[in-house]
Amino acid sequence: MKKILPTVLILLGMIVLLSLMTITYADIEQASNQVTGNLSTLLILMSLYAFLFGMLMEYRGLSRVIKGDIRLQSTLLVVTSVLMVFVFIPATSWIAWFRLDHPLYLEALIIPETHMILAVLAGTLFVRSFTKESRTN
Numbered sequence: 001m002k003k004i005l006p007t008v009l010i011l012l013g014m015i016v017l018l019s020l021m022t023i024t025y026a027d028i029e030q031a032s033n034q035v036t037g038n039l040s041t042l043l044i045l046m047s048l049y050a051f052l053f054g055m056l057m058e059y060r061g062l063s064r065v066i067k068g069d070i071r072l073q074s075t076l077l078v079v080t081s082v083l084m085v086f087v088f089i090p091a092t093s094w095i096a097w098f099r100l101d102h103p104l105y106l107e108a109l110i111i112p113e114t115h116m117i118l119a120v121l122a123g124t125l126f127v128r129s130f131t132k133e134s135r136t137n
Contacts, residue, residue, distance in 0.1 A: 006063065010056055010059045017052055017053045020049050021049045021050070021053075024046045024049065027042050039090070039092055044088055046116070047090075047119045050119035051087065051088075051122055051123040052123060053120055054120035054124040054126070054127075057120070057124050058124045065130050070130050070131070071130070071131055071132040073128070073129050073132060074129075076125060077126075077129035080129050083118065083122045083125065084122045084126070086109055086118070087118050087122050089109070091109065091112065094106055094109050094110050
């Protein structure tokens with residue numbers, strides 16, 4: 001029972017986050033059709049949910065961090081921090097800053113699907129930057 005409970009909690013957390021993402025996505029669609037919508041706030045919230053989902057995917061490392069077994073990987077933390085900055089800037093801001101002449105590498109930050117993938121990756125890397133896997137072969 002002790003080993004099942006954390007797994008159930010992780011899965012429940014993931015289901016709740018997916019549900020929140022679905023609700024927020026509907027709100028984003030509605031806000032994008034309105035002029036006075038809070039689209040940027042909703043996009044940041046969606047990125048936050050994806051980031052938290054990525055953290056839950058790395059549940060073993062998250063468990064170690066919660067228990068206090070922290071082994072900082074500073075290089076990975078710096079890279080992750082830069083990725084987090086890019087992920088939490090909404091696509092509407094990227095479009096406003098670069099208009100139609102945005103570089104090709106910014107496409108990943110404007111297309112919603114790739115933006116979500118990068119947010120999940122940032123969450124996973126964030127947890128990994130505080131843990132060091134011990135590989136025994």
